[in-house]
Amino acid sequence: MHENYDTPLPESNDIALLKLLSPAYLDEGVGLVCLPDTDHDLPIDNLDKQCWITGWGHLSNWGFNPNALMQASLPIVSEQQCKNAYPGEIDDSMLCAGLDEGGIDTCKGDSGGPLVCEFKGTWYLEGVTRWGHGCAKPGKYGVYANVRALRSWLSTNMYTGSASSQNQSSPHSSSRTGKRSVERSIFNRATMG
Numbered sequence: 001m002h003e004n005y006d007t008p009l010p011e012s013n014d015i016a017l018l019k020l021l022s023p024a025y026l027d028e029g030v031g032l033v034c035l036p037d038t039d040h041d042l043p044i045d046n047l048d049k050q051c052w053i054t055g056w057g058h059l060s061n062w063g064f065n066p067n068a069l070m071q072a073s074l075p076i077v078s079e080q081q082c083k084n085a086y087p088g089e090i091d092d093s094m095l096c097a098g099l100d101e102g103g104i105d106t107c108k109g110d111s112g113g114p115l116v117c118e119f120k121g122t123w124y125l126e127g128v129t130r131w132g133h134g135c136a137k138p139g140k141y142g143v144y145a146n147v148r149a150l151r152s153w154l155s156t157n158m159y160t161g162s163a164s165s166q167n168q169s170s171p172h173s174s175s176r177t178g179k180r181s182v183e184r185s186i187f188n189r190a191t192m193g
Helices: 079-085 147-157
Strands: 030-032 051-055 070-074 094-097 114-119 122-131 142-146 186-188
Touching: 051 122, 079 094, 094 122, 122 147, 142 147
Parallel strands: none
Antiparallel strands: 030 186, 051 070, 051 114, 094 142, 114 122, 122 142
């Protein structure tokens, strides 16, 4: 877990590394996604270039969970729009995605899921689903851990084991849901439609 989690704001630096006991099984439904590449600019406020979210969370605020993995495309919004939507609650370790008019969003149960963007045929993990005020409300975007902003922490801690060992009391210990990322995070290819 990031040593500055919840600092300077609640939900700041909300990321952790998860070390698997054995390699993940990859097949037609499960593949790899890359960490962000700063050679590609994020498509901020670009309705023509949207990113994708996936999850098993509620279909609406206080709604039911789906029987199948859900996916949706949505734009990443500017940092200023994000801060305007959530005054005093956003810092550089977060980003927002969604529509001004609402209607498409992650919801309860989607935390920890991917926000991925495609650049030149390669998919990159740009965000990790975190929180929002309600689900798909107008002017209230989904808030994600900003993987680009947290990349240096990931790179520093990826192979040292120090990030996971300080919080590991047993192989069955649980950490807060949704705080995970790996160098090549696993996500469901259903995102590609």
